[in-house]
Amino acid sequence: MTLKIVASQCTSCSACEAECPNVAIYEKNGTFVINPKKCTECIGHFDKPQCAEVCPVDNTCIIDESYPRYQAAV
Amino acid sequence: MDAATGREELGGGGGPVNLDAVMQQVAEHKGCGTQGGSGKASCGSGAGQGDLPTDIWEKVKNHPCYSEEAHHHYARMHVAVAPACNIQCNYCNRKYDCANESRPGVVSEKLTPEQAAKKVLAVASTIPQMTVLGIAGPGDPLANPEKTFKTFELIAKSAPDIKLCLSTNGLALPDHVDTIAGFNVDHVTITINMVDPEIGAKIYPWVYWKHKRYTGVEAAKLLTDRQLQGLEMLTERGILCKVNSVMIPGVNDQHLVEVNKAVKSRGAFLHNIMPLISAPEHGTVFGLTGQRGPSAQELKALQDSCEGEMNMMRHCRQCRADAVGLLGEDRSAEFTTDKIMEMEVNYDLESRKAYQEMVEKERQDKVAAKQEELETLAGIASDIKLLVAVATKGSGLINEHFGHAKEFQVYELSTSGAKFVGHRRVDLYCQGGYGDEDSLETVIRAINDCHAVFVAKIGGCPKNDLLTAGIDPVDQFAHEFIEKSAITWFKTYLEKVNTGEIEHYERGDAEIRQGALIAAQ
Numbered sequence: 316m317t318l319k320i321v322a323s324q325c326t327s328c329s330a331c332e333a334e335c336p337n338v339a340i341y342e343k344n345g346t347f348v349i350n351p352k353k354c355t356e357c358i359g360h361f362d363k364p365q366c367a368e369v370c371p372v373d374n375t376c377i378i379d380e381s382y383p384r385y386q387a388a389v
Numbered sequence: 390m391d392a393a394t395g396r397e398e399l400g401g402g403g404g405p406v407n408l409d410a411v412m413q414q415v416a417e418h419k420g421c422g423t424q425g426g427s428g429k430a431s432c433g434s435g436a437g438q439g440d441l442p443t444d445i446w447e448k449v450k451n452h453p454c455y456s457e458e459a460h461h462h463y464a465r466m467h468v469a470v471a472p473a474c475n476i477q478c479n480y481c482n483r484k485y486d487c488a489n490e491s492r493p494g495v496v497s498e499k500l501t502p503e504q505a506a507k508k509v510l511a512v513a514s515t516i517p518q519m520t521v522l523g524i525a526g527p528g529d530p531l532a533n534p535e536k537t538f539k540t541f542e543l544i545a546k547s548a549p550d551i552k553l554c555l556s557t558n559g560l561a562l563p564d565h566v567d568t569i570a571g572f573n574v575d576h577v578t579i580t581i582n583m584v585d586p587e588i589g590a591k592i593y594p595w596v597y598w599k600h601k602r603y604t605g606v607e608a609a610k611l612l613t614d615r616q617l618q619g620l621e622m623l624t625e626r627g628i629l630c631k632v633n634s635v636m637i638p639g640v641n642d643q644h645l646v647e648v649n650k651a652v653k654s655r656g657a658f659l660h661n662i663m664p665l666i667s668a669p670e671h672g673t674v675f676g677l678t679g680q681r682g683p684s685a686q687e688l689k690a691l692q693d694s695c696e697g698e699m700n701m702m703r704h705c706r707q708c709r710a711d712a713v714g715l716l717g718e719d720r721s722a723e724f725t726t727d728k729i730m731e732m733e734v735n736y737d738l739e740s741r742k743a744y745q746e747m748v749e750k751e752r753q754d755k756v757a758a759k760q761e762e763l764e765t766l767a768g769i770a771s772d773i774k775l776l777v778a779v780a781t782k783g784s785g786l787i788n789e790h791f792g793h794a795k796e797f798q799v800y801e802l803s804t805s806g807a808k809f810v811g812h813r814r815v816d817l818y819c820q821g822g823y824g825d826e827d828s829l830e831t832v833i834r835a836i837n838d839c840h841a842v843f844v845a846k847i848g849g850c851p852k853n854d855l856l857t858a859g860i861d862p863v864d865q866f867a868h869e870f871i872e873k874s875a876i877t878w879f880k881t882y883l884e885k886v887n888t889g890e891i892e893h894y895e896r897g898d899a900e901i902r903q904g905a906l907i908a909a910q
């Protein structure tokens with residue numbers, strides 16, 4: 316699994332971008348998106364996904380169920 | 390500023406740039422050379438050094454953020470380079486306004502540090518009175534340290550005469566004090582709404598610190614500790630610190646007296662207590678829960694009760710994080726990113742200096758006029774204190790038409806002189822969608838605690854309605870200095886009271902208009 320950003324809720328504040336340990340977050344068409352290939356749910360770095368911790372809008376950085384659990388190489 | 394009050398600090402957010410708003414950070418300084426008055430509380434907007442140490446006076450005298458008086462003559466601007474924030478405030482809705490501080494700022498466009506530097510040069514070349522550049526969000530400048538300091542670096546290089554300041558919620562402040570000192574930052578504004586974590590828990594739902602989100606009392610404790618530590622570190626290094634507080638009735642209103650003591654004892658130089666802005670349509674937590682803001686008299690009473698403790702700032706307009714402007718003029722449309730990028734900027738230090746010398750001369754004339762008039766008050770004894778409103782476009786003159794005023798400056802008159810105590814915005818009411826009748830009512834509500842309103846010009850209809858409401862419309866001092874005219878009028882008023890021609894009475898309360906000062910469309 317990875318996280319994804321609900322584009323309709325994103326305020327484009329960019330707070331998540333700076334906190335991602337894997338540089339998985341980037342700006343696209345005015346909102347921010349997560350590259351699923353790079354996201355590790357922050358496992359190995361932090362207890363909680365950093366994007367969700369710092370995002371000012373609740374339930375905007377959420378689990379993307381369409382990916383299998385933690386596919387990135389450890 | 391401020392910023393923790395919604396992104397304001399001075400921190401609001403985005404549409405067109407508004408120079409008016411930019412100017413608003415001016416604060417009063419204390420001991421402003423009142424003559425023959427009751428002493429400490431009478432500094433209003435005087436231009437004198439008073440009892441400020443010379444090194445501080447040198448820093449503040451031309452700074453629009455320090456005194457209402459300087460605010461008439463100099464401008465500041467904000468650049469919106471810092472969108473991210475590291476805490477959440479209940480008076481801020483970043484979904485709409487990108488501001489983590491109390492003002493409902495809305496920025497039209499985020500800027501890169503390079504764009505911001507170009508914008509500063511463009512504005513400073515066009516507006517020679519622009520002397521101060523502030524970064525106040527729309528998030529927290531110190532939650533975006535690379536962008537904030539890169540902007541400072543570029544401006545220090547290309548426009549060395551411009552003063553730099555920043556506004557922060559304080560969470561990350563202790564980590565950046567050395568960098569701030571290294572850039573010679575002129576002053577820092579910290580938004581401090583509480584020193585008691587139990588109260589803080591009602592204002593801040595969470596803070597994000599060292600990769601973890603904290604909530605409740607724990608979050609507030611962390612925040613207040615870091616804020617006070619940062620304040621101490623700055624004042625130890627001789628950096629001027631202003632504190633912004635958002636007055637939230639029933640939550641921290643009584644407590645702000647304690648906050649005032651706490652920040653004063655740690656060396657803060659100025660305290661700006663701002664009213665909560667919480668209209669439901671802003672979508673903030675406080676807006677949605679129906680938390681009200683203070684009335685004009687509640688705000689003034691709190692500011693007055695803190696005044697003996699330290700300098701109070703009264704001219705805050707809670708401007709947006711991209712505000713640009715001089716009082717009473719809106720230059721926003723000239724400085725959108727598109728236009729700036731095309732502009733040929735010719736930054737001429739010498740002509741800026743020459744212009745500022747001219748401004749300084751005008752300012753000294755104004756001070757002299759006021760002093761002369763004050764001396765004529767010397768022999769008069771009276772306990773009467775009253776408020777008057779003034780329509781002005783700046784330069785310390787009564788030079789605005791009643792119907793065009795976007796705000797009124799409010800002065801308290803007593804036998805110790807004229808003291809600036811605040812401003813009342815009326816801009817939105819005068820814009821489309823409202824009939825003249827409606828807008829007049831709202832103007833009257835905004836200055837309902839005033840005995841008179843000084844204007845350059847006023848039509849017959851509003852004149853009669855004002856008289857009916859008990860407010861004297863005064864147009865005989867058109868284009869004259871505010872304080873001198875107010876004192877002259879007050880003398881006549883006292884004479885009439887003494888001869889029994891009129892009877893003095895107390896007026897009621899007034900309404901604070903909700904919303905940030907924005908550019909007229």
Ligand code: SF4
Nearest residue numbers: 335354356357364366
């Ligand atoms: S969960 Fe962690 S790794 Fe994934 S995008 Fe968010 S911050 Fe980056």
Ligand code: SF4
Nearest residue numbers: 325326328329331370
């Ligand atoms: S922190 Fe949230 S609101 Fe801000 S850019 Fe990231 S997803 Fe969007």
Ligand code: SF4
Nearest residue numbers: 390398399414707708
């Ligand atoms: S007027 Fe208030 S909101 Fe605006 S910049 Fe100054 S302190 Fe901040």
